[in-house]
Amino acid sequence: MQTAQPVLTARALTKVYGSDATATHALAGVDTTVFAGESLAVMGPSGSGKTTLLHCLAGIVRPTSGAVMWRGTDIVAMRDAQRTALRRTDFGFVFQSGQLLPELPAVENAALPLMLAGMPRAEATARASDVLARLGLAGMDDRRPGEMSGGQAQRVAIARALVGSPGVVFADEPTGALDQSTGTEVMSILTSAAEAAGAALVVVTHDPGVARWCSRTITMRDGRVSGEFLAPDRSTPASAAQTEDAR
Numbered sequence: 001m002q003t004a005q006p007v008l009t010a011r012a013l014t015k016v017y018g019s020d021a022t023a024t025h026a027l028a029g030v031d032t033t034v035f036a037g038e039s040l041a042v043m044g045p046s047g048s049g050k051t052t053l054l055h056c057l058a059g060i061v062r063p064t065s066g067a068v069m070w071r072g073t074d075i076v077a078m079r080d081a082q083r084t085a086l087r088r089t090d091f092g093f094v095f096q097s098g099q100l101l102p103e104l105p106a107v108e109n110a111a112l113p114l115m116l117a118g119m120p121r122a123e124a125t126a127r128a129s130d131v132l133a134r135l136g137l138a139g140m141d142d143r144r145p146g147e148m149s150g151g152q153a154q155r156v157a158i159a160r161a162l163v164g165s166p167g168v169v170f171a172d173e174p175t176g177a178l179d180q181s182t183g184t185e186v187m188s189i190l191t192s193a194a195e196a197a198g199a200a201l202v203v204v205t206h207d208p209g210v211a212r213w214c215s216r217t218i219t220m221r222d223g224r225v226s227g228e229f230l231a232p233d234r235s236t237p238a239s240a241a242q243t244e245d246a247r
């Protein structure tokens with residue numbers, strides 16, 4: 001069941017790119033809440049504002065108006081340096097691909113957020129090594145991303161997102177570069193690892209098969225939230241009935 005405690009709340013979010021004749025209203029008034037421990041999928045057609053919403057919630061993009069409340073503080077009103085620090089300590093990120101540094105071994109890629117936050121290298125890599133092992137990558141600390149499969153590289157990215165014990169992990173099309181069975185495996189690991197770490201998860205996806213792993217789905221259309229679906233059973237992917245609905 002979804003925990004009722006809200007951790008991240010967007011209020012009346014708008015985002016306009018450009019101005020006048022070239023203006024794009026990417027977000028046209030979004031109110032949404034991410035609850036502690038839940039996994040929330042954001043679906044919708046191309047251009048409906050999914051990535052812009054994720055970036056506004058994560059403090060990567062500043063909305064044109066509205067507020068994003070994180071544990072009682074509006075991150076929109078923060079200074080840039082404060083927001084950057086918060087992103088490092090409180091949020092984790094998983095993207096489609098290409099997010100790992102090719103010259104670094106897996107353990108250093110995974111340890112990066114801790115080292116950027118000032119943790120000594122030995123301690124950071126020891127912690128990262130533990131997280132990699134929990135994600136099924138024991139013995140692969142020294143492999144570089146180019147020496148791993150796509151699914152293994154995404155697990156390193158998940159380890160990096162979780163290594164700092166964030167409150168929320170944001171994932172934008174985390175399986176977009178993977179084949180279907182590897183994508184399923186990565187979603188299984190991402191949702192279970194986030195839940196075990198006590199982190200909420202926000203996943204932007206086009207794929208109903210990915211959304212099925214999440215406890216709740218919101219749909220977007222033309223910069224607004226147009227619908228919401230709850231997974232009937234949190235412990236397993238949502239039922240086939242919901243899959244058919246989503247299609």
Ligand SMILES: Nc1ncnc2c1ncn2[C@@H]1O[C@H](COP(=O)(O)OP(=O)(O)OP(=O)(O)O)[C@@H](O)[C@H]1O
Nearest residue numbers: 017018024026044045046047048049050051052053
């Ligand atoms: N940096 C930008 N500058 C100008 N327009 C942008 C920018 N980023 C996004 N847009 C526009 O804002 C709208 C919403 O884009 P967004 O990427 O949030 O949608 P999306 O639902 O994630 O799309 P997709 O599924 O194709 O990734 C689109 O019309 C897009 O062209």
